Amino acid sequence: MHYEIIVVGGGHAGCEAALAAAKKNHKTLLISGRIENIATMPCNPSIGGSAKGIVVREIDALGGMMGKCADRGLLQIKMLNYAKGPAVRALRAQADKVTYPKEMLKILQNQDNLEILETMVEDLIIEDNTVKGIVTKNGEKIYADAVILTTGTYMKADILVGSTRRREGPHGEEPSNFLSDNLAKYGFKIIRLKTGTPARIEKSSIDFSKTKVENGDSEYRVFSFDDEPTYKIDEQIPCHLIYTTPETHKIILDNLNKSSMYGGLDDIKGVGPRYCPSIEDKIVRFKDKERHQLFLEPESLYYDDIYLQGFSTSMPIDVQEKMVHSLPGLENAKINKYAYAIEYDAIYPTQLKQSLETKVIENLFTAGQINGTSGYEEAACQGLIAGINAALKIEHKEPLILKRSEAYIGVLIDDLVTKGVRDPYRLLTSRAEYRLLLRHDNADLRLRKYGYDVGLISEEQYARLNKKIDDIDVLTEQLKNKKLTTLDNEFLKQYNSTLIKDGISLYDILKRPEITLDALIENGYISGEYSKDVLEQVELNTKYEGYIAKEMKEAQKLINLESKKIPEDIDYSKIKNLASEAKQKLSEVRPTSIGQAIRISGVNPADISILSVYLKKEYNYESK
Amino acid sequence: MNDTIAAISTALGVGAISIVRVSGNEAVDIVNKITKSKKLKEYESHTIHYDHIVEGDNIIDEVLISIMLAPKTFTREDIIEINCHGGIATTNKVLELLLTNGCRLAEPGEFTKRAFLNGRIDLIEAEGIMDLINSKTEVYRKLAMNQVSGNISKNIKNLRQKILEVLANINVNIDYPEYEDIEQYTIEQMSDTIRYIEKEVRNIIKKSENTQLIKEGITVALIGQPNVGKSSLLNCLLEKEKAIVTDIAGTTRDCVEGTIIIDGIMVNLVDTAGIRKTEDKVENIGVNKSIELIDKANLVLFLVNNNQLLSNEEKELLEKIKDKNYIVVVNKCDLEEKIDLTEIEENAIIRISALNNEGIEQLKAKIKQIFNLDKIETDDLSYLSNARILSLLNQSLEIADEIKISIENNTPIDMLEIDLRNLWETLGNITGDTYEDELIDQLFSQFCLGK
Incomplete structure (x- = not known):
């Protein structure tokens, strides 16, 4: 085959x-x-x-x-x-x-x-x-x-x-x-x-009256650029928020040595994620914190497991039972799947x-x-x-x-x-x-x-993108070319905006924090129909032009450094004067450009200088 | 690597002409910004012009500016050379202005490196450049770091830690928005933070001993009991009659100042009224002032009489200065030795005779040694790093200003975070602390997060 x-x-x-x-x-x-x-x-x-x-x-x-x-x-x-x-x-x-x-x-x-x-x-x-x-x-x-x-x-x-x-x-x-x-x-x-992953709880065994409801947005949203929403705003399923109790903390501390990570197993080699510690980690590391927040998240419309976000643990199952039952609303909870850690x-x-x-x-x-x-x-x-x-x-x-x-x-x-x-x-x-x-x-x-x-995006999808780009350009041009005059000071007054003495472009007016694109449209300053996405792009690009330009300039510096390629066959051991740590790190990572090399920890600016000189000498690379 | 670099390219000394060299695409633009004429862009290549360097409306120095445009230059980039006349302090100021306006301080050998990379010098020299970069960089880095004196470096580190905590708070709000029990960092808090940072940075600038060292020199306080020869010593050092010298105890009541230059660094000598417990009112003011001066001085010269035993008062004073830089100067070595110096560290003793002008050179050498002036003399880098620090501190203030304006304009917190991070990185450049994963580490150590 x-x-x-x-x-x-x-x-x-x-x-x-x-x-x-x-x-x-x-x-x-x-x-x-x-x-x-x-x-x-x-x-x-x-x-x-x-x-x-x-x-x-x-x-x-x-x-x-x-x-x-x-x-x-x-x-x-x-x-x-x-x-x-x-x-x-x-x-x-x-x-x-x-x-x-x-x-x-x-x-x-x-x-x-x-x-x-x-x-x-x-x-x-x-x-x-x-x-x-x-x-x-x-x-x-x-x-x-x-x-x-x-x-x-x-x-x-x-x-x-x-x-x-x-x-x-x-x-x-x-x-x-x-x-x-x-x-x-x-x-x-x-x-x-x-x-690791936390326990799953049978929905019908939870008393939701003791929890705080967390709803979805009241505006339609989708991930895909090609989709229309298929759900109903008011049919969204809520999540629920609860907090750990002093009893939870006591159960965990009393049983700490039974957790796989705290002595239950002595052969753990795996390194766990910092951003998602188990509940026992959180209680040990943040002793002063009186309670930790947990979310009850629905898993599906087709079965009744509730995911207990924030409560991942590697405690044995009898302790897990006690821990879960110490939580508000979960006193009589039925655990469908126990939490576990995985190496x-x-x-x-x-x-x-x-x-x-x-x-x-x-x-x-x-x-x-x-x-x-x-x-x-x-x-x-x-x-x-x-x-x-x-x-x-x-x-x-x-x-x-x-x-x-x-x-x-x-x-x-x-x-x-x-x-x-x-x-x-x-x-x-x-x-x-x-x-x-x-x-x-x-x-x-x-x-x-x-x-x-x-070849993963179709002609139709691509045409839609190009239409969006065109619309953005057209609207931006319109903003730059149309001017407000002193006759429009009434409009500015409405929005508590500083009055003008000379003509000023819509583009510059939009930069004012108190003026939105919607306000310009409502007052009839914009001609033509634009999609919500187009309006959003133009508004952001205008309002934050300074910040965007600053980031672009920084980004360009990096792009310049990344265009300085390092040949694949380079032998770092042959570069005299290169610090040995840099030699080792560069040989390990084998960066494809000077830009990437700079980001390797242990490679300092002097090493980069030496590397540039070497590249020029051995490969006659242009530095610019 | 296409940025514009600047450095002082001549050895520094008071009164001598020094040249500040700038190389890179923006050389003309940046230098133009700090000239009085603002006409640099109109001049032809390879010409020299009389001008002034200004900071706002203030004239910093009267200079000659050479303009050499690419490609016929040493680095094959645009080069501007500024001939300064005003001595170390102004040359440094000129460099500082360049750095504040967009130049980067050149690394050791960087002009040569650019010359090579741009094909100006040939391959055989390449090895030499690599050696140079290699050998000088370590020294440079250490020196640069040493120049950030303990206190300043500590202040900056504290400040950075504060900013880091704020950054972590903002970022945790962004990365973990569902955590309701984590405090939401507000714009009001941001305002307070920025004000605090501004105040601290201004303090650091003010306190910067480096600034003082370069601009104002080292303050040396002469102390000792009446009639031990302080004014005579001062005169020896100053090589002129300035202080009033008498045999009557207690006649030098004012703090007479004079300045000598040791290897290009200004050393300000401060003579104090004789320190002696006294009921005399006028003299008492002088004594208080002496003790005040001990606190302010970078170095204390404690003058004692070879011909007498140490008095109890002198022993007390020795106790007072033991945490400072000090030299015990044993005067009147032309007379019989009666003093008992066993309690004093031999290394801190210099024997002189002010009357016969003996031992003065040894004293100067000792001062040099204490402040590492040899190093400064042989290596201009320590001056440079001072200009570098100041320019970075000034840049930090500018960023703080921008943040304040942005806050007034209701800019959302994610944008402010960008500036705040920039501020944090700018301060980090002073102490040589680089980015790495500090922020991420702080995030997870400061806040409790997890699934």
Whole structure:
């Protein structure tokens, strides 16, 4: 059997990778340990969130499917950070855990060039440092031109509850026992990471009167640039907020040594995520905090599990019972699934190129949790990029590499391959330098052209984008050309705005904080019809022009540095004068440009100077 | 690497002409901004012009400006050279103005490096440049950091930590908006923070000992009991009769100041009224002033008489100055040695005879040693780092100003955060603290978050 591209793993990374490869007309095989678990959401029932919501928009702009699947099963949706400003707005939805995977599976099954196979992969076929296919647990060989590993937490997965450890993946599935050993054999550095998930509670056993209701937005919202909302505003399902009690804290502290992480197990090697500590971690580390906030989140319309957000733990089940029953409204709660921690193998991501192809084995790509990240959105976007780049590789084309100033996806991948990870990596807005450029609302303007160029965005979608761009230009021109005169001072008075003595353009008037584009439209200053998206773009670009220009200037500096390429065959050990730490770090990361080299910790400006001089001398590279 | 760099390219000394060199795309623009004529863009390449360097309306120095446009220059970039006449302080000020207006302080060997990268000098020299970068950078970095004196560096670090906590708070509000029990950072708090930062930065500028060292020199207080020879020593150092010298105890009541130059650094000598417990009212003011001066001085010269045993008062004074930079100057070494110096650290003792002008050079050498003046003499970098620090502090103030304006314009907090982060990074450049993952670490250590 021979395919052009094999994707190993049917999670969020695998689905996007397989779809991208198949849409690009490559004969693709998606291998999953259990087909019924394809695209499931084994942890929280939400998609999006701060930064992550923007990633979902970016995936959609590039032609990925995550946003569309989420839109088809929204339990509730919110725009986060609305008041904090345009740079940090992001969507978060409670996505139905039954609908989402069903929709994704439907798309996969209807996709041309894509086959799905249920089996376990335990080895790769490698010839001349190039991947040629995979070997299943039964020893069957399947050949391919490129392979994408999206194994999630399934490599040597161990489920930890109290003092028990069982070799098992999420959903009780069989893990891959040998794949990571084989990867190590081929030269990969393997790390062990840990994450966890809280208990699921039977909805009917919760007394919601003791909780605070958290509703979705009262305005329609969707992730995808191509979708219309399919839900009803007032039919959104609420979440509920509660707090831990002193009793909860006492139970946890009294039983601390029973938690897997605090002595229940003495062989824990995995490093857990800082941003998502277990409840016992929170209580130990933040002793002075009297209570911790927890959310009760609905998982689906089709079954009654409530996800207890904020309460992840690796306590034994008898202690978990006591802990849950100490919470307000959960005194008589029935636990449907107990919380657990999971340890798994991942590859250290500095072994990857920016394209997500591994440096160790040619034509082998990896994406998602195997690369040390955490989160559905982080996985999906890597899957999409790996799928696109695996296809481009076998087409002998240049890979698609998004810059830090172009997309959160670019930030994520650059962080991974340049800095490596200490704990599972989550995207945060704080990780992006140019977040005013990387907004929720302009993801299509930033990225859709790339999606079109690689063949994932249709002509129709592309035409819609171009219409939007044209409209933005036309409206901006109108604002710049039309002038208010002293005759319009009545209008300004209405809005408590400073009166004018000379003519002043609408554009400059709009810069005033008290004047909105809506106000200009209502008072008849704007001619023509424009979509809400167009108005939003023009308003933001006008009001924040100064800040945007400042960020663009900074971004340009970085782009200039990134255009100074470092040849792939450079031998750092030959560069006299380079500090030994820099030599070691540069050899490990093998940055593709001076811009990337600067971001490696342990490489200082003097090393960069020496490297530039060396490049000029050995390769006659131009510095400009 | 296409930014515009500046540095003082001649050895520094008081009174000597020094040249500030600027290279890069924006060289003409930036220098033009700080000239009185504002005519630099009109001049032809490879010409020299008389002009003044100004800061606002204030004239800083009278200068000659050479304009050399690319490509026929050393770096193959536009080069401007400013010949300054006003000595160290003004040359530094000129450099500081350039840095504040958009130049970056050149790294060691950077002009040469650019010359090479732009194909101006040949390959054989490349090795030499790499050696130069390598050998000088460490020294440079250490020196630059040393120049940020303990106190300033501590103040800046504290300030940065405060900003970091605010940044973490804003970012946690953004990244974890659902956490209702985490305080929402408000615009009002931001206003308070900015005011606080401004005040602190101004304080730092004021307190900057480096500024003082370069601009005002080192303050050296001469103390000692009446008639021990303070004024005579002062005269020896000043090489002229300035202080009133008498044999009658207590005649030097005013603090007579004089300035000497040791290796290009101004050393301000302050003679104090003889410190002696006294009931005399006029003299008492002088004594109080002496103790005040000890506190303010960068160095205390404690003059004692070789010919007498240490009095109890002198022992008390020794106790008072023990935490300062001090030299015990044993005068009247032409007379019989009666003094007992066993309690005093040998390293802090210099023996002189002011009467015979003996030991004065040794005293100057000691002062030099204490303030590391040798280093400053041989390495202009410490001056440069001073201009660099000041320009960064001034830039910080400018950013703070911008934030204040933005707050007035109801700019949302996410934009203000961008400026605040910029401020934090600018201050970080002073102490050499780089970005890394500080913010993310702070976020997770300051707040309790999780699923």
